[in-house]
């Protein structure tokens with residue numbers, strides 16, 4: 001089971017404890033509930049010489065969901081896990097709506113506003129609000145966890161595949177071998193290069209296999225320039241034909257073109273990496289290929305939080321994760337500054353969003369049931 005976080009009287013983090021132990025502390029009055037989500041206890045008495053064992057926080061960032069896991073690297077035990085659901089799409093829609101309202105105002109007869117000249121330059125390192133919200137969501141949770149849990153290091157999946165190890169694989173001619181670490185880094189590379197779609201039927205969201213453009217039986221090599229991704233049925237249908245004979249002459253030409261460097265570097269992931277570095281904790285950087293290899297190698301199922309558990313070369317060989325139930329966290333917006341809601345024609349409708357504190361209660365709070 002997920003462990004329970006404990007802090008001492010001075011609100012310094014102690015070793016997380018087993019839920020059974022937590023229950024005993026509570027019933028004997030030695031601790032009180034400090035926070036319910038995630039469950040944090042505060043000790044009522046001085047703890048003599050606390051030496052909490054440093055734990056490792058692991059982060060697998062995603063565009064919709066980010067996995068978080070706290071791991072004890074010496075015992076291989078997962079102490080706590082969570083999945084953060086971001087609100088990137090929601091923010092995008094809200095901004096679109098706002099832009100629409102403003103556009104409508106421009107064509108109406110309203111009072112004159114002087115043009116604002118050159119006051120909208122974007123600062124260096126600017127990110128779209130939807131991307132920024134993801135970074136801030138993860139950053140907030142890292143800061144929170146550090147308050148309740150003795151975190152000594154962070155593992156972070158900074159890139160999808162190792163650009164250093166795979167530098168221009170088209171030129172270096174790295175061979176694909178199924179099931180190896182290099183093979184998985186290469187597969188991540190291919191997924192990005194071919195846009196996660198079957199190159200023959202253009203289907204998305206189905207399992208894709210590495211496919212030889214010129215079949216191996218007919219002298220095709222294992223090099224990247226001869227590889228693409230196809231779904232199982234297309235792969236089967238193509239059989240012993242080359243892509244040209246199968247009716248896809250452009251595939252070979254596309255395979256020869258190297259993936260642009262810019263495509264491999266994800267701005268959001270790097271911005272988050274920089275912010276994690278600012279925490280001052282030892283930061284281990286890893287790749288998506290390594291995560292996948294760690295996970296399949298240990299026979300673990302695919303979920304966001306288990307991906308987080310498998311981030312980084314420091315992942316222990318034996319992992320105890322069976323009874324963990326991840327905390328599911330969804331990002332909610334903060335306030336709204338819109339003073340008047342409008343309908344689809346731009347006319348005022350309804351009242352603005354009210355304050356988020358009502359009679360001393362925060363809206364969206366979990367009630368006692």
Ligand SMILES: [Zn+2]
Pocket residue numbers: 198199200201202203230231232233234235
């Ligand atoms: Zn297909």
